[in-house]
Every structure is written in structure tokens, then in C-alpha cells.
Amino acid sequence: MQPLYLDDWTEHFFRNLMVFEQCHHIHDSYIIDYIAFLGDLIKTPNDVEILVRYGVLKNLLGNTEDALNFFNTLGKHAKLPTSRYYYSDVCMKLDKFYNDGWNRSIAMLKQKYFAHPRAAAAIIYAVVILILSIVNSATGVISNINGC
Missing domain, CATH: 1.20.5 (Single alpha-helices involved in coiled-coils or other helix-helix interfaces)
Known part of the structure; x- marks a missing residue:
């Protein structure tokens, strides 16, 4: 998995992709689902630190609070399609693993x-x-x- 680089332009880039996806690819919302998945995964600064430690994120924003705010604000106005969530299998496996x-x-x-x-x-x-x-x-x- 390639790391996601968080810098000053990442939010603008993802917002543009999300708008494009909402307008032209309503039934295939891979970017919105990815942002929603990471938003569900990241709830505390400690979550950001864990993802940075394991190479999932490269935080170039300065501190973990900025990265946390990035995911909180980015997914706030995204409209998720209710028909199909791309990461539903991953979420079910994570829930099963966590509840074991x-x-x-x-x-x-x-x-x-x-x-x-x-x-x-x-x-x-x-x-x-x-x-x-x-x-x-x-x-x-x-x-x-x-x-x-």
C-alpha cells in the first residue's frame, strides 16, 4: 500500500476529486469511500501516530492534530452513497478481529x-x-x- 502524503495541497486535491466523483461517478465512489474509511479509522491523535509509524500516512502538515483535523473536515460534507460502500468487507473483517x-x-x-x-x-x-x-x-x- 502506498503511503498517503498529507501536505498543504492534499485537502484541495481530495476535495476536487470528491466533487468530480460526486458529479460524474455517482455509483463508483472510491475516493469518497477511502476518505470516509480513513475518517472512521482516525478518531484520535494516537490513531494518526500509529498510521504514520506503520507507513500508511506521511504527515507533512506539522503535527498530528492537523492531520486529525484534515480527516475530520474532509469527510464532513461528503455524501456517501448508501447502495455500495467499497470498504465494507474490510470494515467487517476489522470488526470481527477487534471483537475476538x-x-x-x-x-x-x-x-x-x-x-x-x-x-x-x-x-x-x-x-x-x-x-x-x-x-x-x-x-x-x-x-x-x-x-x-
Whole structure:
């Protein structure tokens, strides 16, 4: 996926494309759907930072607030066709992934316990010690049973 460059001219460019699409391609609204999809995806400055970090956006506007305002104002007056939304499959897959309990648990573990390398190392160390303790206890019980 090519990154979307956000600069001073991007809003004018997309507004012109959206008007063209609304006038001449009413049933094929790829640009409006793309802007609406990104607008739904981007709700906080942290969302902008994540998309910049993973190379989806290149923010040349200055700060994340400007990029957030870009998507909030751009999609405000766009009229989405109700018949077909180009990114509906992607939205359903994202909702399914987000609502899956296993994925939520893994994400919580990553954010809470594996955010720093030291924390991850300490947890791995604790699990290894726990396993070794269980093995040591089990071998002690087995040796006591065999000794009787």
C-alpha cells in the first residue's frame, strides 16, 4: 500500500476529486469511500501516530492534530452513497478481529506486560522459574513415592 502524503495541497486535491466523483461517478465512489474509511479509522491523535509509524500516512502538515483535523473536515460534507460502500468487507473483517476475545487478550498483554523489553524478560524469567519449580516438586513427589 502506498503511503498517503498529507501536505498543504492534499485537502484541495481530495476535495476536487470528491466533487468530480460526486458529479460524474455517482455509483463508483472510491475516493469518497477511502476518505470516509480513513475518517472512521482516525478518531484520535494516537490513531494518526500509529498510521504514520506503520507507513500508511506521511504527515507533512506539522503535527498530528492537523492531520486529525484534515480527516475530520474532509469527510464532513461528503455524501456517501448508501447502495455500495467499497470498504465494507474490510470494515467487517476489522470488526470481527477487534471483537475476538483472543485478539483483545493478546493486545492487552502486549500493551500492559510486554511494552518494555525488561518487563518481557522479567515475565519470561518468572515463567521459567515457575516451570522449574513445578518440575522440581514433581520429581520430589515421584522420588518419595518410589522410596516407600
